[in-house]
Amino acid sequence: xxxVLQIPSHQIIDMGQMVTLNCDPVSNHLYFYWYKQIxxxxxxxxxxxxxxxxxxxxxxxxxxxxxxxxxxxxFTLKIQPTALEDSAVYFCASSFGLGGQEQYFGPGxxxxxL
Amino acid sequence: xxxxxxxxxxxxxxxxxxxxxxxxxxxxxTALQWYRQKSGKGxxxxxxxxxxxxxxxxxxxxxxxxxxxxxSSLSITATRCEDTAVYFCATPITGNxxxxxxxxxxxxxxxx
Numbered sequence: 001x002x003x004v005l006q007i008p009s010h011q012i013i014d015m016g017q018m019v020t021l022n023c024d025p026v027s028n029h030l031y032f033y034w035y036k037q038i039x040x041x042x043x044x045x046x047x048x049x050x051x052x053x054x055x056x057x058x059x060x061x062x063x064x065x066x067x068x069x070x071x072x073x074x075f076t077l078k079i080q081p082t083a084l085e086d087s088a089v090y091f092c093a094s095s096f097g098l099g100g101q102e103q104y105f106g107p108g109x110x111x112x113x114l
Numbered sequence: 115x116x117x118x119x120x121x122x123x124x125x126x127x128x129x130x131x132x133x134x135x136x137x138x139x140x141x142x143x144t145a146l147q148w149y150r151q152k153s154g155k156g157x158x159x160x161x162x163x164x165x166x167x168x169x170x171x172x173x174x175x176x177x178x179x180x181x182x183x184x185x186s187s188l189s190i191t192a193t194r195c196e197d198t199a200v201y202f203c204a205t206p207i208t209g210n211x212x213x214x215x216x217x218x219x220x221x222x223x224x225x226x
Contacts, residue, residue, distance in 0.1 A: 004156070031212050043157070043202070043216040056211045091156050098212045099144070105156030 002026040004106035006092050007074075012112045018080035021109045023092030025075055032075045033093040033103060034067065036060060043091065049075065079111075087113045120203060120220040127193055128225050134189045135220045137203035148177055148188045149202045151219070157202060161188070193224045 005024040013019050025032055034046040047057040049067050064083070069075040075094075079086055089110050093103040120137050127133045139146070145164045149157035161177040163170040163186065170177045176189045190197055200219040207213050 033212065033214075035214075035216075042218050043214075045213045045215070048212050056213055058213075093156075095212060099206070101212075102147070102159045102162060103212070103214065105158065107154070107156050 002029075002104050004092055004094055004104050006090075006106035006109050008109060009107065010110045010112075012114065013082060015084055015113050016081045018078065019082055019111065021077040021079075021090050021092075021111070023075040023077075023094075023106055025092065025094030026096075026104050029094035029096050029104070031055075031095045031098065032067075032069065033095075034077050035091045035093065035105075036088045037091060037108070038088045046077075046090075082111075082113045084113050087111060120201070120217050122220050123218075124221040124223070126223040126225060129193055129195060131193055132189060132191045133193055133222060134187050135201045135222065137186045137188075137217055139184050139186075139203075139205055143181075143205045145206060146177075146179055146186050147204045147206075147214070148175075148186075149204055149216075150199045151202065152199045157216075160201075190222075193222075195224050195226060198222060198224045 007022040032049045035043050036046050037043045045058050047061045047067055048055045064079055066078045089108040091108045092106045095101050095103045147162045148160045150160050151157040161170050161172050163177045163179045174191045179186045200221050202216050202219045204214045204216045
């Protein structure tokens, strides 16, 4: 089936540094999402993105977070500067439409902030 | 806000047995999705059941939806070791933004 790829699979950085998480969504999908999952906790919505713009963001999507998809390439999540509480697995997802259509998830990027 | 939560934290069955995972939600929904997440992987949708549907099947999987009691169930028959995973229900919020609200998840262990 359709696959969403995420690069890197693991990232370890020092607090205060910048990190960019990359997502290669399903090729014909139009909507893109980031979710955050802390070990043992619920998957939580961060942001969704369509037509070059953020559609909705949650309270977890702090000012230090930004997303973009320059020229239809990778969909990225940038955190600058990082904080200890940003340590989590970040999942990218994409969908062709809305209205409950299936979101295809990537395997996640495990971010560890030291 | 809408919440989707499973009733059991963890379940364990032996291969070949059937198992049911339950989910309850708190507000009206347009659809409910069941996802499975295997260790080290992202969630994968199993079944999407819309609010006007009462039952949906996908191979060995069967989902039900009871809008009067605001609950859903996912049944797996003839379980296999590879069914071992965390099972989530999730609902898209109203407003059609695509945002999904996930439940806590039920960990299913299928033993040989």
